[in-house]
Amino acid sequence: MDRIIQTGVCSYGMSGTIFHVPFIHVHPGFEFAAVVERSKNLAQEKYPNVKVYRSVEDMIKDPALDLIVVNTPNYTHYPYTKAALEAGKNVIVEKPFTVTSAEGQELMELAKSKGLFLSVFHNRRYDSDYKIITEVVQSGVLGDIQEAEIHYDRFREELSYKKHKETANPGTGALYDLGAHIIDQALLLFGMPKSLWADIRIIRKESVVDDYFELVFYYDNMRVRLHTSYLVREPMPSxxxxxxxxxxxxxxxxxxxxxxxxxxxxxxxxxxxxGIHEWGLLHTEKDGKVVKQFLPSPTGNYLNYYQDVYDALVNGGKNPVPAADGLRIIKIIEAAFQSSKERKAIDL
Known part of the structure; x- marks a missing residue:
């Protein structure tokens, strides 16, 4: 690699240990150079050369760092990303981009004014299942699509051990957490809807954050339904x-x-x-004949996101998930909460 991108990660919780650091570590164009751990040194036990900071503010000041990964609780995305940009750092911010669209707009403009890279980590674009869905939709094999449904369900009555996810802070709940993924996928496949309707609820006994939602996107000749529930023991096809x-x-x-x-x-x-048992079922017509077959999915790999980031930073490539993409998801989420509260469809 012509250049090694010195990278600092703002948290070494699940997001850091699972979704970011392994890919930064494996990719030859990145160096896992710094991390924030408030009191422990877990990262150094596995990555001895990493420098440990006790606060995000201190790590951002490190002049050796080129890129900051903001993977802290949702309500901190805006202040930490803003601080990193103001310090002249390129930034990857975990989804959801921000809590409000006003915050997202400000960050997008700040990055642009400073000529800095700002990307949102929508890793589910690099899932195997989404890849085969994209291939099928773009191939036209289904004909003119009339309806689509995307689910991200789970069965979990108990509250998460991650207390920041179960506290009624701005940006918490299933719509910001899981909804951001499937909203992003729907927008990539079909673009912005003309209007939407939403029903957002709390259904677990001890929960204080939304853990159920249904969204309907209205297009000229098509409807897209998005659904998440934490009480689905036997899920239907996603x-x-x-x-x-x-x-x-x-x-x-x-x-x-x-x-x-x-x-x-x-x-x-x-x-x-x-596995072969997870292949998708295609039931359609080809050349006037009914065809029913299972389609294998391409291999998923989140490392490709970091390769795309590297190409953008070093080779002038395209930002894999620009801030504008993250911003439109937040606008959808805001409209969904308005729709659920007012019990009516909202024009976009």
């Missing part, structure tokens, strides 16, 4: 697409998170490969 020629249904089956939790690195054999 992706359901129906067109004038046929249907495609698919489970949410990307294996990368499970592999990372087992301690595997993204250069391991079999990385990101779905």
């Amino acid at each position: 992706y359901q697409f129906h067109g004038r020629l046929g249907s495609f249904i698919k489970t949410k089956a990307d294996v990368q998170e499970a592999q990372l939790q087992r301690g595997l690195l993204p250069n391991s054999p079999g990385w990101g490969e779905e």
Whole structure:
């Protein structure tokens, strides 16, 4: 590599240990140079050369760092990203981009004014299941799509051990957490809807944050439904697409998170490969004949996000997830809360 990007990570919790540091460590163009741990030194036990800071503010001041990964609780994304940009650092900020669209707009303009790189970590764009969905939709094999449904469900009555996710702070709840992923996927596939309707609820017994939502996106000749519930023990297919020629249904089956939790690195054999039992079902017409077949998914790999970041920073490539993409998701979330509160569709 012509250049090594010195990278600091703002948190060494699950996001840091699972979704960021392994990829920074494996990619030859990045150096995991610094991390924030308030009281422990867990990162140094695994990565002896990393420098440990006790506060984000101190790490951002490090003149050796080129890139800061803001992977702290949602309500801190805005102040930490702003501080990093003002310090002249390029930034990757975890999804959701910010809590409000006003915050996102300000950060986007700040990065532009300083000529700095600002990207939102929407890693689910690099999932195996989303890749095959994209291929099917773009191929036109379903004909004119009339309806689509994307689910991100789980079964979890108990509250998360991550207290910041279960406290009624700005930016908490399922819509900001899981909704940001499937909203992003819907927007990439179909663009911004003309209007939306939403129902957002709290359904777990002890919860104080939303853990159920249903969104309906209205397009001229199509409807897209997005759904999350924390009380779905037996999930239905996560992706359901129906067109004038046929249907495609698919489970949410990307294996990368499970592999990372087992301690595997993204250069391991079999990385990101779905099992054959998770292949999506295509039932459509081709050349006047009915076809019913299972389609294998491409390999998922979040390392490709970091490769895209490297190309953008070093080779003048395209930002894989520009701030504008993150901003429109926040605008959708704001409109969804308004819709649920007012019990009506909201024009966008």
